[in-house]
Amino acid sequence: MADLLTFENLGNLLMLCFLQAVLGFDNLLYISIESQRAPVAQQRAVRFWGIIVAVALRVILLFVMISLLDSLTDPFFVFNWEGVLTGGVNFATLVFVLGGIFIIYTAVKEISHMLAVDHLDTDVEAKSGKSALTVVMLIVFMNLIFSFDSVLSALAITDVFPVLAIAIILSGLAMLVLADGVTRFLEKNRMYEVLGLFILLIVGVVLLGEAGQAAAHAMHDDTLALRFFGYEVVPMSKTTFYFSVIVLFAVEIIQSGYARKLNAERRAGGGH
Template sequence: MELLTLENLGTLVMLIFLQAVLGFDNLLYISIESQRAPIADQARVRRWGILIAIALRIILLFVMIQLLQTLSQTLFSLNFEGIITGEFTFATLVFLFGGGFIMYTAVKEIAHLLAMDHLGHGVESKQRRSAASVIAMIVFMNLIFSFDSILSAIAITTVFPILAIAILLSGLAMLLLADTVSEFIEKNRMYEVLGLMVLLIVGVVLLGEGGHQAHMKLFGYEVLAMSKSTFYFSIVVLFVVQVLQTGYRRKLEAVRAHRRTQTSPEHVSNGPAQ
């Protein structure tokens, strides 16, 4: 078959890797958002949210391939010289709206974690929502995350079956990893803040990408897109800092515990006679 050429197979491998890398932040969001659902429904919420999102991503892929030229056409322009200028397409609006919404979500969750009434209550202090509303939010955010990865994939090839297979395989990987990532975050609560910071950076990346594609200028300064290498370097640095902080905190706690033992009344009274 013409579909199973060496070139298409090489493209498929590249697309699977691309979907896996770009899908990391999506998986992180799913893991954090699913904790809003009732505890008994969280695994089901993650599973159905990912399955519905995969189906919609394939539909979105097909529509985007058919309307590729339309997506790049300018819908409107802003020309307030010295304040804001730019030419906006459907794609740039999705990036700008999606980036802003992701940043809002991350900041709201970080503020919730820092709120005084959250301290000491753990996950139970979170406001629970129905399973259906959490699934809807996961699907909606998945589509926003998908837009960038689908556009990147279409830039590599427009062969629909190859693109669809890459999406299906990346979705399968998300299904397999979703529970593991959620359990890890649940057991290591300090990494939830790290995950939210990653989402915050993702929002900044999407805003920069949308502004750059729209040739936007704010107060005379051109909006530049963050390079993918800078983005992933920032994520690696965040994880390294978190791991070092965790190790250092445990070492400090061990030293303090040892000092408390050495200065406790029982240890002093049972010490050698002078």
């Protein structure tokens, strides 16, 4: 126990908490949006148990990855279709591909649903069409997809299991505290829900980009990077991702302010 109470481990813990907070933004956004698909009376319980179960499984995932890191990172298949598809595939590649496709599908489906709805009241009722258990399972599944990237990043900082586990648990507690507030904000500001879905769409693209480099980074071999028609699949940098998110928020805020100004001018003109 005394070996854990070092300045190095404390510094790593603080760094890991910051990392979990940054990487957990999109996860929290997904939880807030998806939980609204459950019956209204059970939405808060869905968020609570979804996060609790997901955090527990994330700690288990961390333990498994530390124990089986070599076998999980080794490529089990290498594409060699010159000029069409080349590169290695490992467990991380599959996780990122499946997670990215699922998130993109979810975002596109929900955006299409919003465009197809004629009345807001109908939309509210339709959102409660999934069972609480189904939504909890989806939240847990996507939490694990999101956490895979954060766990790999955390292992690059330290391999001390208690430090990593504490950082994961603290991030889970933070999500529990913030989830209800984020959901209430989205419910009161429906326009930001559309913005959130577009952010999830970008997250899906980011995960697909990560898939292209997963085997190459694990084996430190650039020849294992996935290439389509000779073009390497390069992941979007975190800086680019968060810059895109900031731009989307800025556009939404400016557009909303401009719309309010136009409405005020129309009302003023109608009064005369």
